[in-house]
Amino acid sequence: METIVLGGGCFWCVEGAILGLKGVSKVIPGYSGGHIDNPTYEQVCSKNSGHAEVIEVTF
Numbered sequence: 228m229e230t231i232v233l234g235g236g237c238f239w240c241v242e243g244a245i246l247g248l249k250g251v252s253k254v255i256p257g258y259s260g261g262h263i264d265n266p267t268y269e270q271v272c273s274k275n276s277g278h279a280e281v282i283e284v285t286f
Contacts, residue, residue, distance in 0.1 A: 228252065230285050232259065238280040245284055253285040 235241040238256040246254050258271050261278030270276045 228285050230283060232281050232283050234259065234279045234281045236280065238282050242282050245282060248286075251284060251286045253283075255283040257281055257283065 233241065233245075242254050242256050245251055257280075258266060258276075258278040259281045261271070261276045263270055263276045263278070266276045266278055271278045271280060
């Protein structure tokens with residue numbers, strides 16, 4: 228198994244598309260970068276935390 232972290236806008240939309248691909252065993256949404264420890268979804272969406280929405284894909 229291999230793992231990659233991808234950013235592509237809203238992770239809820241990307242997660243659904245990636246889960247349907249052959250060979251993908253797991254998708255975990257989360258945040259990358261930023262300057263706030265353990266940000267909330269609202270903080271990330273405000274675009275003031277510096278974070279990007281990402282998914283970790285295991286395939």
